[in-house]
Amino acid sequence: xxxxxxxxxxxxxxxxxxxxxxxxxxxxxxxxxxxxxxxxxxxxxxxxxxxxxxxxxxxxxxxxxxxxxxxxxxxxxxxxxxxxxxxxxxxxxxxxxxxxxxxxxxxxxxxxxxxxxxxxxxxxxxxxxxxxxxxxxxxxxxxxxxxxxxxxxxxxxxxxxxxxxxxxxxxxxxxxxxxxxxxxxxxxxxxxxxxxxxxxxxxxxxxxxxxxxxxxxxxxxxxxxxxxxxxxxxxxxxxxxxxxxxxxxxxxxxxxxxxxxxxxxxxxxxxxxxxxxxxxxxxxxxxxxxxxxxxxxxxxxxxxxxxxxxxxxxxxxxxxxxxxxxxxxxxxxxxxxxxxxxxxxxx
Amino acid sequence: xxxxxxxxxxxxxxxxxxxxxxxxxxxxxxxxxxxxxxxxxxxxxxxxxxxxxxxxxxxxxxxxxxxxxxxxxxxxxxxxxxxxxxxxxxxxxxxxxxxxxxxxxxxxxxxxxxxxxxxxxxxxxxxxxxxxxxxxxxxxxxxxxxxxxxxxxxxxxxxxxxxxxxxxxxxxxxxxxxxxxxxxxxxxxxxxxxxxxxxxxxxxxxxxxxxxxxxxxxxxxxxxxxxxxxxxxxxxxxxxxxxxxxxxxxxxxxxxxxxxxxxxxxxxxxxxxxxxxxxxxxxxxxxxxxxxxxxxxxxxxxxxxxxxxxxxxxxxxxxxxxxxxxxxxxxxxxxxxxxxx
Numbered sequence: 118x119x120x121x122x123x124x125x126x127x128x129x130x131x132x133x134x135x136x137x138x139x140x141x142x143x144x145x146x147x148x149x150x151x152x153x154x155x156x157x158x159x160x161x162x163x164x165x166x167x168x169x170x171x172x173x174x175x176x177x178x179x180x181x182x183x184x185x186x187x188x189x190x191x192x193x194x195x196x197x198x199x200x201x202x203x204x205x206x207x208x209x210x211x212x213x214x215x216x217x218x219x220x221x222x223x224x225x226x227x228x229x230x231x232x233x234x235x236x237x238x239x240x241x242x243x244x245x246x247x248x249x250x251x252x253x254x255x256x257x258x259x260x261x262x263x264x265x266x267x268x269x270x271x272x273x274x275x276x277x278x279x280x281x282x283x284x285x286x287x288x289x290x291x292x293x294x295x296x297x298x299x300x301x302x303x304x305x306x307x308x309x310x311x312x313x314x315x316x317x318x319x320x321x322x323x324x325x326x327x328x329x330x331x332x333x334x335x336x337x338x339x340x341x342x343x344x345x346x347x348x349x350x351x352x353x354x355x356x357x358x359x360x361x362x363x364x365x366x367x368x369x370x371x372x373x374x375x376x377x378x379x380x381x382x383x384x385x386x387x388x389x390x391x392x393x394x395x396x397x398x399x400x401x402x403x404x405x406x407x408x409x410x411x412x413x414x415x416x417x418x419x420x421x422x423x424x425x426x427x428x429x430x431x432x433x434x435x436x437x438x439x440x441x442x443x444x445x446x447x448x449x450x451x452x453x454x455x456x457x458x459x460x461x462x463x464x
Numbered sequence: 465x466x467x468x469x470x471x472x473x474x475x476x477x478x479x480x481x482x483x484x485x486x487x488x489x490x491x492x493x494x495x496x497x498x499x500x501x502x503x504x505x506x507x508x509x510x511x512x513x514x515x516x517x518x519x520x521x522x523x524x525x526x527x528x529x530x531x532x533x534x535x536x537x538x539x540x541x542x543x544x545x546x547x548x549x550x551x552x553x554x555x556x557x558x559x560x561x562x563x564x565x566x567x568x569x570x571x572x573x574x575x576x577x578x579x580x581x582x583x584x585x586x587x588x589x590x591x592x593x594x595x596x597x598x599x600x601x602x603x604x605x606x607x608x609x610x611x612x613x614x615x616x617x618x619x620x621x622x623x624x625x626x627x628x629x630x631x632x633x634x635x636x637x638x639x640x641x642x643x644x645x646x647x648x649x650x651x652x653x654x655x656x657x658x659x660x661x662x663x664x665x666x667x668x669x670x671x672x673x674x675x676x677x678x679x680x681x682x683x684x685x686x687x688x689x690x691x692x693x694x695x696x697x698x699x700x701x702x703x704x705x706x707x708x709x710x711x712x713x714x715x716x717x718x719x720x721x722x723x724x725x726x727x728x729x730x731x732x733x734x735x736x737x738x739x740x741x742x743x744x745x746x747x748x749x750x751x752x753x754x755x756x757x758x759x760x761x762x763x764x765x766x767x768x769x770x771x772x773x774x775x776x777x778x779x780x781x782x783x784x785x786x787x788x789x790x791x792x793x794x795x796x797x798x799x800x801x802x803x804x805x
Contacts, residue, residue, distance in 0.1 A: 196599075198725075242781065251542070251599075252738040252784045255728055260777025267771040369770070374722075377544075381603055390597040425614070429607030436596040436604075444595075 142387035142439055143399030150406045157413035164413050167293040175286070175363060177408035178297045179204060179356040179372065181401065183379045184386075185308045186349040188400045191383055192312075193324045193342055194392025195243060195250035200353040201375035202261035203235050205368075207357030209265040212274030212367025221278050229354050235261060236350020240343035250346075258376065266369035274367040281362050297359055304352070309397050317341065325392025381432050382407055387439075407431075487735040487790060488747045491754060491783070498754065502761035523756035524649040525707045527749045529723055530730040531656050532700030534748035537731055538660075539693045540673040540740025541591060541598035546701040547723035548609035549583045553705030555617055558715045577702045583609060584698015588691035598694075606724065621716050645707055652703070656696075656745045669693060673740025729776065730755050733783040754779070 157164045183200050190197050207228040214224035235257065242253045287296050312318040320341050323331035332338050361367045386403030388395030407428055414424050529546050536543045553576040560572045583605070590601045660666035668689050672679045680686050709715055728738075734751025736743030758779070759772055767775070 242785070246785060246788055248784050248788055249738045252732050253781065255725060255732065256777050256780030256784065258725065258777070259729065259773050259780060263771060263774025263777050267768070267774050270768075270770045377603060377606070380599075381607070384600050384603070390599055423611060425607045425611030427611075429604040429609075429611060431604075433590060433601060433604035433608070436600050437590060437594045440594045440596045 142435075143396050143402065146386055146399050146402045146406060146435075150402050150409065153406060153409055153413070157409065161413050161417045163416050169412060169416070171288060171293040171295055173408050173412045174298060175295050176412070177404055178295070178301065178363075179360050179375065180379050180382060180408075181301050181404050182304065182356040182359070183349075183353050183375070184383050184400050184404055185304055185397065186345060186352045187379050187383050188386070188388055188395055188397055189308065189312060189321055190250075190342075190345045190349055191380075191388045191390060192321050192392055192395045193345060194328070195342060195345075196254060196380070196390070197239060197250065197346060197349045198254040198376045198380075199235070199239060199257040199261050200349060200379060201372045201377075202258045202265065203232060203350055203353035204357035204360055204372035204375055205265040205370065206235070206261045207232055207354035208361040208367045208371040209268045209369055211358055211361050213268055215277060215367075216274045221281055225358050228358055229351055232351040232354025232357075233347055234350075235354075236347035237343070239350065240346035243346065244339040244343045262369075262373070265371075269367065269369045271369070275365055277362060277365060286363060297363075300355075305397065305401065312397060321345070322393060325389075325394070378407075381428065385432050385435050487787070488744065488750060490786065491734055491747060491750045494754060498758055498761045502764045520646040521643040521711065522760070523753040524643070524645045525704050525711065526723070526726060526730060526752040526756055527649050528652060528700045528704040528707065529727040530734070530748040530752040531653055531745045532697035533724075533727040534731040534734070534736045534743065534745050535656070535660065535669060536598070536693045536697045537728070537736050537738060538669045538673045538740055538743060539690050540676060541690065541693065542602065542728065542738075543584075543587060543694060543697045544599065544602040544724045544728075545583070545587060545605040545609055546697060546704075546727055547721055548606050548613060549580050549698055549701040550705040550708065550723060551613045551718065551721065552583065552609055552616075553577075553580045553702040554708045554715045555613060555705075557706050557709045573703075573706050576706045577699050580702015580705065581695050581699040584694045584696070584701070585691070587698065588694030591694065592687045592691040602724075610721070617716070621714060645711060649707075652700070653745060653749050660745055665689070665692075670741050673742075675741075726755060727752075729780050732780055735783070735787065737787065738784075751783075 386400035730752035734747030
């Protein structure tokens, strides 16, 4: 979402170190996650069972994976709504090629390639042609989904090698944690290092805060955004392959609506849709929070419609609360002693 | 549904205002092209009672939602909850007829529109007063309203037998071969178009979308204006819910699911800039008609149903690329005009 946002400055150094670390949105989400886990463990029968952890992680894995590059994309002030459709398209490509007799490994590589191409297409339209990413990815949301449905119609491919489908559902030896967590943790580490400890990552924040200022500071805005859209596409394709293996079925409508779940979690995790702020640990906590809430409530017998209401309400509450806190902080800083340097909270 | 004829000034390419009209005419031409191509293949597409009725009637519902969405987008916001609002109001419509036998139709229609407006008011209040991003708020209410809808509906469904015959009749009645629903949609569209173009209030939406900070400095009531945009969007989604019930006769908890992206897509195809401040509700309506008509035309043109979404995607991307090309051209022309003088 490209806007002519005015320059915003975030000054946080008038607060003590512990307040900077603890009193923020990400920590609130983490604290809420811990609280919900404790309450669910104590009051919901079956929640503490090891198998619950397994299914919970399998359920949220695609969202966790896609949320990583989505966080980076949204910190630049852009958005990618086509990820859900890319999951579906990658699923279909994997299925079609496997059915045609190609080795699964080749089919998976082809799916990842489609992810790269799709992401590059998004990136090209946003950076080279200069279009707003919201409009572009609404278009490619329909395009990729259309291609997925077009290739397979209403049929499904369900014949995948046992070794791969078993791997997708297998647990790490001695635990109930599914194997998908390993590539997720690797990606998380890579993304975190890139975002927080490289010039590229600092460039991402700079672009989100002020594209023009970033450009004049030497950040290659177009190249950075293009790379992020490609990353978004390829990670979505990877999630699509996992999705296919986990459910043992490639269908054109796989993961329909997943994009909104990803964005809801990313925003809940503290990323601003205007760009310039956000952290991966907040996003991961938010995905897990939504997953734990869903899992716990289902075990408690609550229907999915109530879970949707709670998820929607939680999302609204989190952004409104952040806005109110920012407003209160501005109010307090105005009333403070004149010699004090007031903090300028991000909008 | 007939579009008011647009008089094209001779030197249209020289006038900045001409770009907007060229944009809508372009989409309208695309619509005509689709209709003509399909009719050539199968005359029944247009020249049969069913074909003619479907051409006018089916898009009417999306036209209403797209017009509301267009107004919100013009203020540089977005409303992702219109599909869920439509679902809730559709169920309310059916419920009122069941719970209050003999209730007049006009009361039900007003109740549903007001209910939709109230839901829009919630969106608008959160966006305008709490100063939070519209996409996030309406993403939240998309889930919340849909959840409430499913909670309220349960496994219940509204059936045609639950509804008064006169109400169901509205879905099929015609005046001079034009369906009643299409006439109502056209009237709503004309009113919205007039308001957006010819009143100070309507122009303020564009001002806010073009540059929110400048609008604030100028003294416009930005908060109230944004709020009213969401109320209008909710009301139109509510009316669309009524249309849905009278047109299809049955209601489940999934009515309107996914329509929000179709509404945004229609607005974008019709020339509404996602960044706000540009476009007209006529364009959004034509975009909606094109979206719905193309779904009917593709099978006739030999393209299997399965590829419909892909064609829609190409259409959306093509539309925004076209917008970009036109914008660049306009900029160049303005620079040339400045240099000449």
